[in-house]
Amino acid sequence: MLYIRSLTFNFVFYVNLIVQMILWTPYYFLSPRHRAWFVPKFWSRTSMWLYEKIAGTKNEITGRENLPEGSFILAPKHQSFWDAIAFFPFLQDPLYILKRELTWIPFFGWYIMKMRMIPVHRGSRSKALKAVVAATKEEMARNPRQLIIYPEGTRRAPGDEPAYKYGIVEIYTQLGVPVVPVAHVAGLYWPRRKFLRYPGTIKARFLPPIPPGLSKDEFMARLIGETEAACDQFLMDAARGPNPPALPPTAVKRLQELDNAARTKV
Template sequence: MLILRSLAFNVLFYANLVLWLVCAALPALLLPPKALQLIAAGWARSALWLMRVVAGTRYEVIGRENIPAGGLMVAAKHQSFWETFTLFTLFPDPVFILKRELMRIPVFGWCLAKLRMIPVDRGARARALKDVTRRARVELGQKGRQLLIFPEGTRRPPGAPPAYKFGVAHLYAELGVPCVPVALNSGLYWPRRQFLRRPGTIRLEILPPILPGLDKASFQHELQGRIEAACDRLLAQGRAELAAQGLDPFAAPDRS
């Protein structure tokens, strides 16, 4: 049953994405960015609906009251593709830092450019960080947007040792805005590089903001400590839920 539901969800998820891109996003490229932003949020909500109805996976957001008004940074744990579109529904005007390669995908990349997402060339390093900082300063300062960044740079398996990069501390110091940490346990239900979609409740927790003013090292320590402690708690909740269904991904295999 789990395999069939996962298969059905994956087919419908990508078919739904193509449908929204061709029928809604492509025509919206001729409209102001706000129209495309509403379409992107609509697609994300439709994907979350499919996940609930087809895969049996719900989600819960904790701590919405911790989002301050105005320009800010959002530093989120990255375990799954799930948060890349779910976060889009939680903030009024988000701008993602993302791989430059995504901008080259027809239609999808055009939409990212229209929404003024910030591409990063991972090979350029220092020059890329300088360019990202310049772009982010414009989007946050002049437009009051919310900069969404995954501080580890890529998806990490649930429970893996943290690998936070220097870039998030650099942006915090340069931009001078609050940083909102986000913890989650999505990797238990939508594992990276896996076909299965497990039923249950994904939990995403928005933690109190870290205000400007810390030095880079202190900020990095505070950010990692907050996110990892909350993720450990959410992973324990998720594992207990999955174990009750006999689906704990960390359980030792039955060799009897």
């Protein structure tokens, strides 16, 4: 049954994407940019609805009161394709940094550039970072925008040791806007590089914003500490639930570490 539901959802997920891109094309490209955001946000919401109805996975996203007005940085934990599509409907005018090559894909690339995303050339890291900061500042000066950055860069398994990149520190320092960490363990239910989609409830939370102006070390310590603490709690809740998902080795190891730490405190 798990295999059949996963197969069905994966098929319907991509059919939904293709059909909506075709059906909404006239509205999307003829509408002003702020109105055109309805299309990808509607696709995201319908995808989450299909995910619940077919795969049996609910989404419980809390902490919307922690999203500031105006421009800010959203810094989600990156474990799954789920976190690439679940959060932007909550933002007024999201902004992504993406590989330049994605803009070359016919149709898909046109959709991306309509929203004035920031393409980056993967050459010199220092040059790329400067270009990203300059382009983001320009966008935020034109309109309040919410930059979505994955601090660890690539998807990591639930419970894996944190590996935060220094790039977000530089961007935080240069932009001077709040950073909202986002905690979740979606990788337990929508695993990276895997076909199966496990039933259950994905819990995610927008954490209180980290204000601008902190030192680089203080900012990084708060970002890692607050994000990982919330993710640990979600991991324990999932493992102790009535229908726990299959746990990857990284999650099992992390739960053992948390259990040992709790026993030491007693």
